Each structure stands twice: as C-alpha cells, then as structure tokens.
Amino acid sequence: MADINYEKARIPGEESGIEVKYSVCDICTPGSHCGLTCYVKDGKVIKIEGTKEHIYNKGKLCTKGRANRQYLYRPDRLLTPMKRTGKRGEGKFEPISWEEAIDTIAEKMLRSREKYGADSVAFYSGYTKWYRFMFRRFAHVFGTQNYGTESSSCFTSGVLAWQVAAKSYMIQDLANTDLFIGWGTSGYFSRWPMIGGMERGKARGMKVIIVDPRITPTTQRIADLHLRPHLGTDGALALAIAHVLIENGWVDKPFIEKYVHGFEEYAEYVKQFTPEKGEELTGVPAADIIKAAEMIHKSKSACITESSAPLGHHRNGMQNYRAIMSLLIITGNFDRKGGQRPQVHSFMEADHGYSSVSREEEFMEERFPHEGKPAVGAKRFPLWYNLKEDMQANDLARNILAKDEDSVKVLFALGMNYRMFAQDGKYLEAFNELDFFVNVDLFMTDTCKYADIILPACTSMERGEFKSYAGGYVWFTKPVVEPLGQSKSDAEILTLLARKMNFDDEYLCGGYEKCIEYVIRDLPYTIEQLKAADHPIQLPNPEVYKWGSTLEKGLKTPTGKLELFSELINSHPEWNLDPLPTYKPPYSPDPEKYPFLLCAGTRIPNALHSRLHDMPWERHMLPEPSVEMSLEDADKYGIELGDDVEIITNIGSLTFKAIPTATVMEGEVYIYHGYREVDINSILDGDNLDPYSGFPAYRSAYCNIRRK
Numbered sequence: 001m002a003d004i005n006y007e008k009a010r011i012p013g014e015e016s017g018i019e020v021k022y023s024v025c026d027i028c029t030p031g032s033h034c035g036l037t038c039y040v041k042d043g044k045v046i047k048i049e050g051t052k053e054h055i056y057n058k059g060k061l062c063t064k065g066r067a068n069r070q071y072l073y074r075p076d077r078l079l080t081p082m083k084r085t086g087k088r089g090e091g092k093f094e095p096i097s098w099e100e101a102i103d104t105i106a107e108k109m110l111r112s113r114e115k116y117g118a119d120s121v122a123f124y125s126g127y128t129k130w131y132r133f134m135f136r137r138f139a140h141v142f143g144t145q146n147y148g149t150e151s152s153s154c155f156t157s158g159v160l161a162w163q164v165a166a167k168s169y170m171i172q173d174l175a176n177t178d179l180f181i182g183w184g185t186s187g188y189f190s191r192w193p194m195i196g197g198m199e200r201g202k203a204r205g206m207k208v209i210i211v212d213p214r215i216t217p218t219t220q221r222i223a224d225l226h227l228r229p230h231l232g233t234d235g236a237l238a239l240a241i242a243h244v245l246i247e248n249g250w251v252d253k254p255f256i257e258k259y260v261h262g263f264e265e266y267a268e269y270v271k272q273f274t275p276e277k278g279e280e281l282t283g284v285p286a287a288d289i290i291k292a293a294e295m296i297h298k299s300k301s302a303c304i305t306e307s308s309a310p311l312g313h314h315r316n317g318m319q320n321y322r323a324i325m326s327l328l329i330i331t332g333n334f335d336r337k338g339g340q341r342p343q344v345h346s347f348m349e350a351d352h353g354y355s356s357v358s359r360e361e362e363f364m365e366e367r368f369p370h371e372g373k374p375a376v377g378a379k380r381f382p383l384w385y386n387l388k389e390d391m392q393a394n395d396l397a398r399n400i401l402a403k404d405e406d407s408v409k410v411l412f413a414l415g416m417n418y419r420m421f422a423q424d425g426k427y428l429e430a431f432n433e434l435d436f437f438v439n440v441d442l443f444m445t446d447t448c449k450y451a452d453i454i455l456p457a458c459t460s461m462e463r464g465e466f467k468s469y470a471g472g473y474v475w476f477t478k479p480v481v482e483p484l485g486q487s488k489s490d491a492e493i494l495t496l497l498a499r500k501m502n503f504d505d506e507y508l509c510g511g512y513e514k515c516i517e518y519v520i521r522d523l524p525y526t527i528e529q530l531k532a533a534d535h536p537i538q539l540p541n542p543e544v545y546k547w548g549s550t551l552e553k554g555l556k557t558p559t560g561k562l563e564l565f566s567e568l569i570n571s572h573p574e575w576n577l578d579p580l581p582t583y584k585p586p587y588s589p590d591p592e593k594y595p596f597l598l599c600a601g602t603r604i605p606n607a608l609h610s611r612l613h614d615m616p617w618e619r620h621m622l623p624e625p626s627v628e629m630s631l632e633d634a635d636k637y638g639i640e641l642g643d644d645v646e647i648i649t650n651i652g653s654l655t656f657k658a659i660p661t662a663t664v665m666e667g668e669v670y671i672y673h674g675y676r677e678v679d680i681n682s683i684l685d686g687d688n689l690d691p692y693s694g695f696p697a698y699r700s701a702y703c704n705i706r707r708k
C-alpha cells in the first residue's frame with residue numbers, strides 16, 4: 001500500500017488540460033515553508049494541496065496554507081504600479097507604467113540623498129523574508145544604515161539575549177533532549193512541526209515542562225508539568241528556579257568554573273528569589289517552582305525553546321529571556337547534546353547542512369556603511385544597535401515626527417503594515433510628514449493608501465526562489481503561473497531600482513539569481529540543477545554539527561566565556577542597563593485604573609498578523625475581533641459569550657466580542673491583532689518599549705474592561 005502514488009491517481013488524464021506543478025506556501029516564516037501541489041488549468045491555479053513528497057510538510061497543510069488559492073486571487077490584489085492622486089489615506093490612485101514608477105522612485109531617492117544625505121532615506125521590510133538578504137545590502141549600497149524590518153518586534157530579542165551571553169545565537173536540541181522546556185509554547189497554533197518533535201520526544205520518554213499562563217492543547221496533551229506565571233513575570237520565575245538549583249548545589253560546577261563568567265554576582269542576586277518570593281511575583285506555587293528545579297536536576301540534558309514572541313513582547317522581555325537562558329548555562333546545558341546549541345541566524349541556510357560560515361550574513365555585511373550616521377533607534381536602544389546594527393523600526397515614527405536633522409524623509413517599504421506597531425496611529429501621522437513614501441505589497445492595504453507610489457508584488461506561486469530545509473535539503477522553485485497583471489517579484493523590483501540608480505554592485509544589478517549564486521557557492525549544485533527538481537533534494541554529505549566545538553573554539557564574548565554578567569553592558573554605564581539578568585515587573589501606568597493584564601497577539605490557527613483576516617475561509621473561523629477572559633471575571637462583570645466588551649488603556653478604548661473561557665487566568669485578557677476594523681495596537685502605548693531590545697510590550701500591557 002505504501003508504494004501507491006495517490007497523486008498520480010488523482011490527476012485527471014492528459015486530455016483534461018490540468019497540469020500539476022509544485023511551489024511553496026510563504027504565508028509564514030522561511031524554514032517552515034510547506035510544499036504546495038498546484039493544479040493548473042489554462043494558466044490558473046484551480047486547486048491546492050500539500051505536497052506528499054515534500055520533506056517538510058509531507059502532504060499536510062495548516063488552515064492558513066489551505067487558503068493559498070484564495071490568497072493568490074484575492075480581489076484586492078494590486079495589478080499595476082500606481083501613483084497617488086488624492087490625499088494621503090484617501091485611497092485615490094491612478095495606474096502608471098513600471099518605467100514611470102521606477103524613474104520617479106529612483107529620482108526621489110537620489111535627490112534626497114544629495115540634499116540631506118543617504119540616511120534621510122530609510123528601507124523597511126514587513127514580515128516577508130525571502131528577499132531580505134538583497135534588501136539589506138541594497139540599503140547599504142545606497143549608503144544608509146537605515147534598514148529595518150518587522151524583526152524589530154519579532155525573534156531578535158532572544159537572539160540578542162544569547163548574543164549578550166555567548167555572542168552567538170542558540171537553539172534547543174529537541175530531538176535529543178531528556179527535558180524540553182517549552183517556555184511560552186503553543187505549537188499547535190503557531191508552529192505545528194515543532195509539535196511533531198515534542199510528540200516524538202514524549203514517545204521516547206522525554207519529559208516536558210510548559211510555561212504558559214493559559215491552558216492550551218500543548219499544556220493539556222504534552223506537558224508533564226504546566227507552570228502558569230502571570231504575563232511578563234517569566235524572569236522572576238526563572239530566577240526562583242535558579243535559586244533552588246543553586247541552594248541545592250544542583251549546578252554544574254566544573255562547567256561553571258571553566259566556561260562561565262559572573263556566576264558569583266549572579267548567585268548573590270538570585271538569593272532574594274526564594275520559591276515563596278517567586279510565588280508572590282509570578283503566581284506559580286512555590287512547590288511547582290521546586291518541582292521544576294528538580295526536573296532540571298534529574299534530567300541528563302535540558303533545553304528551552306527559542307521564543308520569537310511571548311517572551312520578547314514585554315518591557316522586561318529581554319532581561320526575562322536572559323534569566324531563562326541562564327538556567328541552561330548554570331546546569332551546563334550549553335553546546336551539549338540535548339541542550340542548547342549554536343546556530344547561525346539566517347533565513348536560508350542556517351542549520352541546513354551545507355555551510356558552516358553563513359554566506360547570507362557575509363552577503364549582507366559586506367557593504368555595511370560603517371562611516372554612515374548610526375541607524376534610527378541607535379541612541380534610544382544602544383544595545384540593540386551595538387549587536388544588530390539595523391534601524392529599530394519601533395523608533396521610526398518618533399524619528400520622523402521629530403522633524404530634525406536626523407529625521408527620515410523618504411521611506412521605501414516592502415510589505416509594510418503600519419498596524420503591527422504599538423500605538424500605530426503615530427505611524428500614520430509620520431507618513432503624512434514624509435517627502436516621499438513607496439510601499440510594495442500584494443494587496444491594496446490601508447498602509448498602501450498613504451504611499452505616493454504603490455508597486456504590485458507577486459506571491460511565491462508566481463516567482464522562483466531558492467529554498468533550503470534542515471537535513472541538507474535544497475531546491476529552487478519555479479513559478480506555477482505567470483505573475484498576475486503586471487505584478488513582479490520584490491527581488492526583481494530591487495534589481496530594476498539598483499540598475500536605474502547605477503549601483504556599483506554586480507550582484508544587486510545582476511539580479512536575484514546572481515545574488516543566490518553568491519550565497520550557495522559552496523553547494524555541489526547549480527541553480528539550473530536545483531530548478532530541474534520538482535522537490536527539495538538532499539545534499540550528498542550534509543554537514544553535521546560537532547557537539548562542543550563552539551566551546552572548544554572559544555566564545556567571542558569580551559571574556560571569552562559565557563557571560564551571566566555582561567561585560568559588554570558593564571562597559572557602557574551610559575546605557576543605563578543592567579549587566580546581570582535582573583527582574584522588573586511589567587510596567588503599569590496606573591495599577592488602580594488599569595487592573596487587567598492584556599496580552600495582544602497570542603496566535604490563532606486561522607490568522608497570520610494582517611494577512612488572512614480578509615479571506616473568507618479564514619475569517620469565518622473567528623468572524624469578529626474578540627477578547628478572551630476568565631470565567632471568574634466574566635461572572636464578576638456580568639459578561640456572557642458574544643457580549644460587547646470595552647477594553648480601556650491609557651491610550652484609548654475599543655470594543656470586542658467576549659469569549660469567556662476556562663483557559664485564561666483571572667485578571668488577564670487575550671486579544672488577537674491585525675484586524676482592520678478593531679485594531680488593538682491602536683490603543684497600546686507606543687512608548688512602552690523594552691530599553692534593551694526596543695520591543696513593544698504587546699503582551700503585558702495593562703487595561704480595564706467594561707461591559708457595554
């Protein structure tokens with residue numbers, strides 16, 4: 001039975017005119033781009049399925065991926081370049097030719113560079129990542145450090161936390177560990193492939209601790225121990241667990257002596273975080289804090305999930321992250337099988353078995369304008385700038401509205417969605433101050449309505465791109481249909497502009513494939529060979545990481561050791577940041593007025609940020625912007641399912657439909673973001689940012705609730 005090729009059986013005969021072609025879904029993040037089997041007739045995709053032969057999804061697709069055909073043919077797809085004819089935000093545009101669009105954009109950018117300097121132009125990318133290696137270099141060749149992305153709010157906080165400690169980014173070794181700590185993990189909704197790893201781990205006897213204020217399918221089906229701290233109190237929980245580990249001598253002393261810097265200071269600081277104090281600060285019972293420490297002690301190895309959002313989206317997010325990761329450092333679970341191991345932070349090659357040096361990173365760094373003015377946000381978030389050297393996009397609206405000599409005047413964006421920012425109304429105000437604004441998107445979004453020129457991008461099904469997957473799998477996709485209307489891939493748009501502006505860069509002027517050749521030059525395959533395949537192919541000898549090799553080579557931190565006490569931070573007293581992973585509770589503007597903790601953004605299966613709310617298949621699963629709250633609070637306030645509930649913050653108020661649920665703790669409310677009609681980010685405080693990372697406190701904002 002296993003050998004039957006069902007796909008063949010499903011395909012109607014040749015005379016039907018239906019062709020089967022293969023692509024990828026790029027609705028979520030690279031590395032998790034699932035294979036799509038597209039049935040194409042008369043140049044149109046008529047049906048989509050998950051590709052059975054694809055190494056990553058093996059025939060499956062999630063609720064979002066299933067809707068790729070609706071995504072491709074959404075009625076508001078942009079089909080031509082357009083220029084604004086009405087007021088900003090009004091939505092009045094007229095079509096123009098590509099030639100006029102590229103000429104105008106190049107001229108405006110060059111003129112601004114000449115008049116005010118290259119840093120008066122900023123380049124921004126929304127969630128999409130496949131072109132970013134080109135885009136970053138593009139900004140640098142233009143001459144500005146002002147390149148920033150949605151990663152100003154996603155994932156990077158954890159990367160920075162590890163960089164402070166180890167100078168390299170680390171991820172969990174889920175496949176080999178004895179104890180997996182899912183710290184803010186609900187993979188069934190946000191990262192289903194990770195759930196596979198957790199289920200396989202359970203089957204071989206791996207133990208699981210999940211740290212999540214809510215009850216989720218993961219806490220119910222997978223956790224051996226479920227810890228429920230209040231939102232944003234994770235740092236205190238980690239320090240209390242560390243207290244128990246140190247008090248009992250459950251730490252790896254030889255490892256600490258050899259590899260760790262600052263243990264004495266850290267141990268001294270941690271003394272105050274007794275289990276009882278931990279309970280008081282987090283709500284997690286002292287007995288469970290002790291139990292978690294015992295589980296870590298009894299396991300031969302332990303690792304902690306890297307978190308892109310739930311740990312970073314707090315004013316104290318990065319310090320909490322550091323406190324959590326310190327648990328691995330003091331127990332020696334670093335660069336050890338089953339613990340945490342180094343990984344190159346790359347969108348296309350990390351850990352994919354063919355490069356020990358990141359060519360992608362090299363490609364992006366090569367042209368960095370070191371002599372240029374420091375990027376937007378450098379002064380306000382110096383640690384971010386020191387480690388990342390990008391614009392911190394959460395500072396962009398402030399920068400523009402300041403209207404001084406440092407202000408950005410021209411903004412060129414690929415897929416910008418202003419609603420991703422806290423207090424996003426400031427971004428609209430800022431757009432109004434710009435001399436010139438270009439946005440490139442698939443759809444006519446509300447952000448596009450503020451642009452002077454809009455350019456139409458195309459989806460993954462209409463372009464070819466290089467893909468790689470863990471285990472040494474590589475591929476170059478082919479378009480399954482022609483780009484709709486006059487739309488073009490983002491990479492092609494960058495190439496057109498690079499040529500128009502006479503960039504002295506053979507790669508950017510040469511186009512996407514030329515850039516990819518640079519990145520994959522160590523591969524034994526050419527792009528043509530990769531294109532000839534229908535599915536990712538495995539490299540003959542994928543590289544396998546040698547455990548301990550990073551420690552052996554020596555870390556690139558100031559002391560060459562794992563730093564619990566950061567000498568980088570210590571050497572910059574003017575930053576006003578703490579060298580130790582100290583704890584501060586989430587910030588409330590007024591605890592009496594705003595007694596509820598608000599978490600805005602915890603993932604739902606049928607949406608990805610702003611992308612899918614406008615698609616019927618996805619929208620019908622949760623038609624109205626809603627707020628989840630505890631049954632106790634619903635009772636107290638007389639609120640029932642479907643009632644209108646007003647959410648009030650220090651910035652404003654909005655009305656959502658109530659979903660009382662037993663999964664949420666008393667005193668907390670949960671809302672998903674990205675809706676056009678009721679946008680939670682419009683009432684979150686845009687200055688409530690983490691001073692270490694610049695991340696907004698989307699998940700420990702404070703509010704009040706009122707039944708309407």
Ligand SMILES: Nc1nc2c(c(=O)[nH]1)N[C@H]1C(S)=C(S)[C@@H](COP(=O)(O)OP(=O)(O)OC[C@H]3O[C@@H](n4cnc5c(=O)[nH]c(N)nc54)[C@H](O)[C@@H]3O)O[C@H]1N2
Binds near residue numbers: 308
């Ligand atoms: N309240 C709250 N806010 C949050 C978060 C949260 O948890 N809570 N999460 C934060 C996080 S982690 C993230 S990652 C961000 C997400 O940040 P966003 O960047 O807002 O993500 P999206 O809405 O998915 O995509 C942005 C735009 O890209 C367009 N797009 C899609 N594909 C392409 C393409 O191929 N080319 C081009 N040019 N455009 C394309 C989409 O149509 C959309 O308009 O939001 C952040 N904001």
Ligand SMILES: Nc1nc2c(c(=O)[nH]1)N[C@H]1C(S)=C(S)[C@@H](COP(=O)(O)OP(=O)(O)OC[C@H]3O[C@@H](n4cnc5c(=O)[nH]c(N)nc54)[C@H](O)[C@@H]3O)O[C@H]1N2
Binds near residue numbers: 183308599602604
């Ligand atoms: N369906 C869907 N999938 C997505 C996305 C999407 O929008 N929709 N977005 C993608 C992106 S950009 C990202 S960044 C990832 C995020 O992916 P994850 O990090 O997995 O996502 P979340 O669902 O935001 O958070 C996971 C769990 O953390 C809990 N949590 C929230 N706040 C806290 C806290 O303060 N402490 C602790 N310990 N737990 C907390 C939540 O209750 C939730 O159950 O998801 C990706 N996948």
Ligand SMILES: [Mo]
Binds near residue numbers: 155309
């Ligand atoms: Mo994200």
